[in-house]
Amino acid sequence: RGWKFVGPTTAYAFMQAMGLINDHTEGCIIRAEVEHARMNFKRPCGD
DSSP states (O other): OOOSOOOHHHHHHHHHHTTSOOOOOTTOTTHHHHHHHHHHOOOOOOO
16 A cells, blocks of 8 residues: 655656746746746745
8 A cells, every 4th residue: 555666756746746846947938937936935834
């Protein structure tokens, strides 16, 4: 039951999905939008 192995591909894909990694290349029209969203993200407080 459950996962028996988590390799680098799975870990990298997870980080991409969570927004920890921005793979949009320099000059990509989406990169600036993604960076703006990341900079304006506010973490929910744990209270």
